[in-house]
Amino acid sequence: MVRRLAAESGIDLAAVPGSGGGGRIMREDMERAIAARAAAPPAAAPPPAAPTVPAVAPSAPAASPPAPVPQPAPARAAAVTADDREETVPLSRIRLVTAQRMLASRQTSPHVWTSVEVDLERVEQIRQQRKAQFRKEEGASLTYLPFIARATCDALRAFPAVNSSVDMTSKTMTFHRYVNLAIAVDLDEQGLVAPVIKNADTLNLRGLARAIKAAGDAAKARKLSPDDMSGSTFTITNPGPLASYASAAVINQPNVAIMSTEGVARRPAVVGDAIAIHHMCILGLSYDHRAFDGVTASRFLLFIRDALQDRDWEAELG
Numbered sequence: 001m002v003r004r005l006a007a008e009s010g011i012d013l014a015a016v017p018g019s020g021g022g023g024r025i026m027r028e029d030m031e032r033a034i035a036a037r038a039a040a041p042p043a044a045a046p047p048p049a050a051p052t053v054p055a056v057a058p059s060a061p062a063a064s065p066p067a068p069v070p071q072p073a074p075a076r077a078a079a080v081t082a083d084d085r086e087e088t089v090p091l092s093r094i095r096l097v098t099a100q101r102m103l104a105s106r107q108t109s110p111h112v113w114t115s116v117e118v119d120l121e122r123v124e125q126i127r128q129q130r131k132a133q134f135r136k137e138e139g140a141s142l143t144y145l146p147f148i149a150r151a152t153c154d155a156l157r158a159f160p161a162v163n164s165s166v167d168m169t170s171k172t173m174t175f176h177r178y179v180n181l182a183i184a185v186d187l188d189e190q191g192l193v194a195p196v197i198k199n200a201d202t203l204n205l206r207g208l209a210r211a212i213k214a215a216g217d218a219a220k221a222r223k224l225s226p227d228d229m230s231g232s233t234f235t236i237t238n239p240g241p242l243a244s245y246a247s248a249a250v251i252n253q254p255n256v257a258i259m260s261t262e263g264v265a266r267r268p269a270v271v272g273d274a275i276a277i278h279h280m281c282i283l284g285l286s287y288d289h290r291a292f293d294g295v296t297a298s299r300f301l302l303f304i305r306d307a308l309q310d311r312d313w314e315a316e317l318g
Contacts (some may be wrong), residue, residue: 003083009034064137064194083310094191102250109288110255113248116301118184119269121278123147126313132199134317138210145238146209148283150316153208153308156234159286159300163233165254173291180253182232185219193219194252196232204315240264240281240308249286256291260284 009030015032018025091099127142132143156163160175167174181200184192195215197203203211218224222288238260251258263284269278271305283304287297 009037011037026186043291052169076134087159091209092190094193098191101253105250105253110250110290111248111251111286111310112294112297113284113286114297115246116281116298116305117282118281118305119278120144120147120264120281121276122271122310123308123313124179124264124279126317129314131315134209135223138206138213140213141211144240144264145212145236145261145279147308148152148203148304149181149183149200149208149212149236150203150205151201151259151311152234152236152259153181153264154252154307155300155303157201159292159296162257162287162294162300164256164291165233166256168290176233176234176299178202180231180233182235182255183215184235184252185216187220192230192237194229194235195219195224196230196234198231204318205313206318235259236261246282246284248284251286251288256288258286260286 002196011030013035016025016029018029024104044236065157123144127144131142134140135174144156156179157221160171161179164175165181166172172310179201181197183185183197184194186192195218197211197215200208200211215228232252232255234257235249235250237247238261239247240261240263243265244260245262246262248259249258260283262284264279264281267280268275269280271278285297286302
């Protein structure tokens with residue numbers, strides 16, 4: 001702060017007495033020096049020099065005016081170095097790309113958000129029963145995400161408007177009769193990428209679990225190709241492992257919707273006429289209001305909720 005004030009006011013720090021420990025110049029010292037300089041009367045301008053009589057004879061021709069002496073360009077002010085409480089670094093390429101795409105998405109799509117609470121107790125029971133065998137067979141944990149992705153693929157087939165894209169230039173809407181499912185992956189807090197599982201609706205629960213793990217591993221190893229990142233029709237972002245409660249994600253263009261899967265927590269739930277402690281979570285949907293309305297968004301989420309709560313997942317896991 002002291003160096004910044006000195007640079008802005010043009011005051012030499014060597015001329016400022018310091019009141020801090022060991023003569024350290026404090027902010028108050030600089031403010032006093034700036035105020036003192038502002039209060040000082042301006043220096044008197046020197047009197048104009050008397051004109052001199054030319055020594056040449058009146059009949060001599062006037063000399064040509066001397067060529068102007070080139071003046072050095074004014075020195076650029078030195079960049080102010082931040083003090084030890086701040087650090088300025090260039091934005092990374094992934095942050096620049098993210099900024100550009102997220103801003104473009106907000107400018108393109110009128111975003112609306114809705115959500116639904118889901119009882120995942122049945123899914124949790126299957127996970128507990130099968131997680132050891134699944135890890136032995138697949139080398140990976142049996143998480144909630146494959147179950148949610150499987151139900152989502154069925155919902156996208158049932159509600160084609162959610163699995164579409166909009167072109168306002170041609171005033172058309174394209175319904176995709178396949179599901180290319182993008183899964184957002186965090187790269188150690190440096191940014192997000194969204195590898196695409198092509199034809200995800202043709203995969204069963206186990207197949208989706210494998211594909212999600214493979215996509216995440218490739219993303220974290222920085223081994224994704226441009227083709228791996230293109231062609232999505234719908235996106236899932238999964239902040240749930242970080243205990244999030246509700247997120248309104250920005251739509252991954254040219255999709256018309258993105259769903260966030262939030263943290264699973266044990267909460268009271270009504271079961272018949274009783275209260276039980278179940279594993280619950282929130283599913284949040286950000287959607288493009290040009291493509292469909294709130295009734296479609298709500299029915300889409302209810303379809304996923306009912307599938308997660310009522311489907312025979314043990315039989316599908318195989």
